[in-house]
Amino acid sequence: MSILRRLVAALLLVPIVALAAQAQEYRVQPGDVLQIEVLEDATLNRSAIVLPDGQITLPVAGTFRVAGRSIAQVQDDLARRLAPGFAAAPTVFVSLSALAPRQEPTPPRTIAIFILGAANTPGKVEVAPGSTLLQAIAQAGGLTPFAAKKRIQLRRVDKAGNEQIYKLDLDAIERGVAGGGSTRLVKGDVIVVPQRKLFE
Structure with a gap:
């Protein structure tokens, strides 16, 4: 029975691992919406849309570039920027809550x-x-x-x-x-x- 449970657990982990790998490979683009969570200060929790210049603006952290970076890189950079305002390194989570609308290429006029x-x-x-x-x-x-x-x-x-x-x-x-x-x-x-x- 224990072998069966282990097999089921392993199968359930496969899609989770695949999603995690995709998240690491994805690069943030202008128009994406990022969800920011800081465990030590809920007032900093918010959604942030990536501006056309590839930057976001957050309280304390200021304005910084995120386009072209992975979610993990954005998360590490944000934690570093917030660190001076906390006694200990803050616990920061960044996730992708919405993708930028993908524009279909317009057919040539002539x-x-x-x-x-x-x-x-x-x-x-x-x-x-x-x-x-x-x-x-x-x-x-x-x-x-x-x-x-x-x-x-x-x-x-x-x-x-x-x-x-x-x-x-x-x-x-x-x-x-x-x-x-x-x-x-x-x-x-x-x-x-x-x-x-x-x-x-």
């Missing part, structure tokens, strides 16, 4: 694509995310009369650095007999518009 060749305004074009091939060409002022509309190329580099080339027939797309005009562009896409050959 993405840069490039149009080369027989376009009215070739070069870099800023388009809204999700814009299509036809919309980008229209934004570039359309194509010149010398554009080889049946031989449009969309060049795209994937995450591995490999270039993919898609051949599109803009004439057929405009007539509605071929797809590709609604292809969504991504940042860095290059649209190549060749010039027509002599009898093309």
Whole structure:
């Protein structure tokens, strides 16, 4: 029976040890809320929000930086700062009561694509995310009369650095007999518009 109890106790300690390890590894960030407790003086107990500059302000301890430190480091520093006001070293506990709100990255307002060749305004074009091939060409002022509309190329580099080339027939797309005009562009896409050959 004693062996079973020891086994259960050991299993219960596993998540506690894991949480303690995580707390030691965590680094305080601006916006976090710290809970401060001083056993010898309850008037010092309070919650403190980490300011944008990474500091907190507490009675007696003053203003000091906590961002980038572990909870244990903050606790030791606070105890050291409070020590002159006590006959013996104070017992200080610091815990993390709330994490700073994590802001989701905002999507870019525009993405840069490039149009080369027989376009009215070739070069870099800023388009809204999700814009299509036809919309980008229209934004570039359309194509010149010398554009080889049946031989449009969309060049795209994937995450591995490999270039993919898609051949599109803009004439057929405009007539509605071929797809590709609604292809969504991504940042860095290059649209190549060749010039027509002599009898093309």
